[in-house]
Amino acid sequence: MEISFIGAGNLAWHLAPALENAGHHINEVYSRQLQHSRQLVSNLYDARTHSDLNFADSPSKLFVLAVPDDALDSVCSRLVLPENATLVHTSGNKSLSALQNWMAIYSDVPVQTGVFYGLQTFTRGQSFMDFGEIPLCIEASDKVTEDALVKLGQELSDIVYLLTSSERQTLHLAAVFACNFTNHLLSIAHDLSTADGLEFELLQPIIRETIRKGLAANNPADVQTGPARRGDMTTIESHLSQLSSQPQLAEIYQIMTENIRHRYGR
Structure with missing residues (x-):
């Protein structure tokens, strides 16, 4: 598949090479920070930087919006795509309907829309990540686009899910915690x-043992430990006394403690 990237940040740094390694061709990379697009292109086979958001003459069929959520509307308002292109965003929190609405308002040609969300934390400049075990969450405006995105996802990962915007937003919220x-x-x-x-x-x-136990349990709540879990008010009061000169940390400690105590009836 012929693909172009709009954005060259954390996700694009890892996703673009992964798509090329799966046999796809990255044509163009646009970023408002030219240095970022140049750095990403340098890690691809024969992609080139794109100077603006006019892709009307692009040979690409899939356009990946890999920009921050608060930039999506602005980018879409200036984006020009070839007719019947597919445009996907990679956001965990933005709905598919938002992208559909932007295209209905701003695009002069028919555009299929979808979501291609990788549930992972990505860092630009680090070694390329293996997408094999990264959950990919797919949503699309029509069945043909959905099938194409699922096929694309399965070429990268063993974990591909069809999720609604509401389900994806819940997953994103959980991921923040x-x-x-x-x-x-x-x-x-x-x-x-x-x-x-x-x-x-x-x-x-x-820390390692806590994470190990939490991941191994059916529910991490089953392996909760600590003074709040035990209802050990003597220790809790001692900790709060230690934090008396740091009221913000004391507030975090109190909120977490009360939440744990409430959960376990302490």
Whole structure:
């Protein structure tokens, strides 16, 4: 399949080479940061940078919107595609209907629309990720487009799901708790330990075991431990006293503690 990318950030850095390795051809890469598109193109076989959002003469059939959610509307308003092209966004949170509406408003030619969402955290500049175990969530405006996107997804991953926009948004919300918030809590743990001259590495065995147990359990709630789970108010009050000079962290601690206590009737 002939494919063009609109955006050259975290996802595009990994998805474009994966598509080429699956036998597809990346024609063009557009990014408002030219350096980013040049860097991505340098990792592809014979793709070229595209200077603007006018793709009317492009040979591509599939156009991948790999831009931040808050840029989608603006990009779509300036995007010119060849007739009967397929345009997909890669957002976990934006609905398919939003993309359909933008195309209905802004496009002068018929365009098929879809969603091609990879449920993973991607970082630009790192070694290319293997998509084999990355869940790909597909949605499309029509059956023909859906079948084409599913086939494309199955060439990359062993985990391909058809999800509605509502289901995908729920999955994205859950991923924020599981991924982004977890990493933020790890950063708090890092700051607390290193502020007293302790090595963060001391916490890594318990972190690894906690994640291992949580993933192995039918429900991570079944393996919850800690003072809130036990209802150990003496320890909880001691911790809050330690955080008295850091009210934001104390608030996070209290919210998490009360949520755990409520769940387990403590």
